[in-house]
Amino acid sequence: MSGSLLEQTRSLHQEIEKVSSKSSSLYGEDYPSFEETVMKQHRIARMIKNAQESSKKLSSIYKDKDKIRKMELEMMSSENVFNVFYEKLVDIKNFHRITSEEEQKKMFTNLLNQKGYEKVKKEMEQKKEEEEEQKEVEQDLKVAKLFSGPETFGQFIDLYSFYNAFINLNLLKLEIQKIDNPIDISQRKRKTIQNNSIERGKEKEKEKEKEQQDEQQMMEKENENENKKENENEINMKKEKENENENENEIKEENNEDQVKNENDKEKEEDNKKEENKKEKTNNKKKNNDNKKPINQKANEMPSNKLLDYLSYLKIFQQFEGFQKRFQNKLYPKYLANLYNYLINFIERSRPLFNIAKLKQVIETEFNKDLTHHKFDDLFRDQEETILYQNPLYCKYCKKLFTNKNVFKHHAKGKRHLIGVKNWESYMHKEYESRKEILKLEYFIKKVCIVLAKTLQKSIENIQRKQTLTYYEITRELRNLKKIESKEYLLQLRNEKNEKNEKKEEFDDEDDEAIKNPKNVPLDYDNRPIQYWMYKLHGLSVTYKCEICGGASYRGRKAFQDHFQKWKHSYGMKCLGIPNTEHFHEITSIDEAKNLYEKLKNKINNQKFSPDENEEFEDSSGTILPKKTYELMKKQQLL
Incomplete structure (x- = not known):
């Protein structure tokens, strides 16, 4: 009412109390539909924001940087109380000048008649309630407009735009085959059987080649051992030239390794050429009778870009490890940023009471820990490199594979190895800095998808359900969605809620009435005595x-x-x-x-059964005796 700080503090405290009572009552209410629960959460979030704003104002008043509050308290406690009173009276008059004259007339004309005053007061309160309801309905309409049609008030996720953007990135393999004639199914089956037999033959040939390579490696190891013995004898004979001979041995060993590698590379190239020639022959035969690849592939393999539909995209979009060449694509970071922003915005719209700031802090701390522990190193390797990393004789810094442990230990002390370590560390540091944003976005999206796991599952089930619907059923669902977003529907919900509350109050009043039960008869389901x-x-x-x-x-x-x-x-x-x-x-x-x-x-x-009482024995003459008597007679040698 007035411009004094004390009156402002009182009104702010009153607002906070009202908000706390309303929010607690709203939070306790249960709503049957998902739309009403989302609107309820948005109302509570708005109330919390208003309470936070009023608490900020109160904190600034209590801090009293301008020392106006202190001045007012001194004025109230001073001797010039009447002057302060008249100043406040002037403020009240100014406030009443701002208000409408009709309301003042109604109030002052009915002041003498208490009943008339109460009627006017009730009318004023009803008007305020109606205005508040209209404001809430308008705000609920704004909430309804926040969600798109496929989202249905935050019940499902809408990723159609990101699905189209992902297909345009061309991250998956473009391997697709067409069906020319549906009648050629039997011919295709025969072809698949022939191809399987050819593949089995190839596998047998590869096994034979591996055995030959193992024999060659054994022969090479024997030659290396003989060379080592000769070198040791020479070292014992020539103690003066130990340092020079060690350097020469290192050079020889490295040259031997290079020679062995070159021979292995040549053999591999010849094998690859043979396999490529065989594949070309088989592919030329398959051109006339090609089949489409199935969508239900293995878990590790990704479907092709043209076969990827929206339903399979929802299952795959958070599995970033399977996407090939994603770091090289320039549009990929923008795609990730838009997807992450959408998911965060979806949580804010569908769950307004969820603490997103805390979630971001937790995810960021976990991401920094994983960076320090080098958990993202596997992303910078190919499939061949990951297999080589498992071998203990592989040097990741120099990218060399050794056949002997002693050679590997000797290599680790060399100058080339130390230079390779430095180069590898600088390279990895640069790669991490260049790809840090992409890795961070991928990590954040994975963690947010864990929070939205239930909604993702619901959206997948909803799409599977829609695929079975008819045209009539789809149009009916669209009409229902339009009704929900309309103002009339929201007003209808509000009226139904008010009617339910009135019925509950009437029922409670009926229950409060004393039920006559003089004979102490048990009560029925409606809390009435039975007949x-x-x-x-x-x-x-x-x-x-x-x-x-x-x-x-x-x-x-x-x-x-x-x-x-x-x-x-x-x-x-x-x-x-x-x-x-x-x-x-x-x-x-x-x-x-x-x-x-x-x-x-x-x-x-x-x-x-007790053995002492129930157990019986027979003597030589055939008489049956209990156990105790038999043992006593045996001790006395009477038997």
């Missing part, structure tokens, strides 16, 4: 108490018999250490149950 004839028919007038159930009472014979098999009675028997069998039915007292349990135990023990 007396039914009460007598079922024998509900008789009550049965059970000590084992904690002194619980049961009305009627049926309820009493049923309770022996329920959890409460079985739990009481378990606490007593007695099994809840049929022997203990109809027993309600604890002492009776314990006595019966002891009797049953004694009976079972008596029925057991």
Whole structure:
């Protein structure tokens, strides 16, 4: 009302209390549809923003950098109280000049008549509520416009634009085959059988070639060992020239390695040429009868660019390791940035109460840790290099494969190796800096997709469902979406909600009324006493108490018999250490149950076989004796 800081602090505190009470009541309400829950979350988020703004204002007032609050408090506590009062009165008059004259007349004319004043007050409150409802409806319309049609209020993800952008990047293999005639299925099957047999023959030839290569390597190792022995003898004879001979041996060993590699490379080139010639022959035969590749490929293999539909893209778009040559594409970083921004924006729209800032901080710390531990080194290698890295005799710095451990150890001490280490570190540092943004975006997208795992699964299921729909069903769904986005639908929802609240209040008022039940008859489902004839028919007038159930009472014979098999009675028997069998039915007292349990135990023990009493022996004359008498007579030598 007034321009004083004290009045402002009071009003701000009042607003915060109102927001907290409204937000807590809204948060506790359950809505049947997904659209209403999203709108509810947006309303709570708006309330929280307003509360944050008012709290910021309060903090600035309490800090009192201008010392205006201190001045006002001194004025209030000073002797010139009347001057302060008249100043405040002037502020109030100025405020009433701003307000409308009609409202003032209504208020002041009905001041004497208390009932009239209350009516005017109610009308004013109703107007305020209607205005607030209209504002909320307008804000709900804005929320509805935030989402596209396929998203349906944040229920599903819409990645159609990113799907088109991904296809234009041409990251996947362009391997596609066409079907010329659907009748040639039998011929294709024969061709596939022939191709499989050819491939098996190739595999056998490769195995034979590998065996030959292994034999050659064994021969080379023997020659190397002989050369080493000769070199050792020469070193012992010539101690003065040890340093020179060591350098010569290093050069010789490196030359031998180069020669062996050159021979292996030549053999590999010849093998590759043979395989290429065979492949050309088979491909020329396949040109007339080509088949399409299936979409359901292996997990490691990616589908081709033309076979990739939107549904398979949703399953693949977060698997970046399978995309070939993605670092070389200039449009790839832009694609990643747009995709990441969309996913974050989708979370903000569909989950306004979700703490995105905290999620970003956690992901960034995890990304920096993985960078320091070099967990992204595998991305800079080809498939051949990853296989070589597994070999312990492979030098990743010099990119050389050794056949002997001693040679590998000797190589690690050489100058060339140390220079290679420095060059490799500088190269990796440059590569990390150039590709850091792409790696970061990929890492962030993967982590955000973990948060959106359920929505992704729902969107995939929705697309599979839409593929089975008819044209009529699709048009009906589109009409329903348009209705949801309209203002009339939102007003209808609000009216239905108000009617439900009014009915609940009426029902609560009815429940509050005292229900007359003089005969203490049990209540029905509607909290009303049942009819007396039914009460007598079922024998509900008789009550049965059970000590084992904690002194619980049961009305009627049926309820009493049923309770022996329920959890409460079985739990009481378990606490007593007695099994809840049929022997203990109809027993309600604890002492009776314990006595019966002891009797049953004694009976079972008596029925057991005891060797001292039940075991019998036969002497030489054929008389049958118990065990005790037999042993006594045997000791006395009477037998």
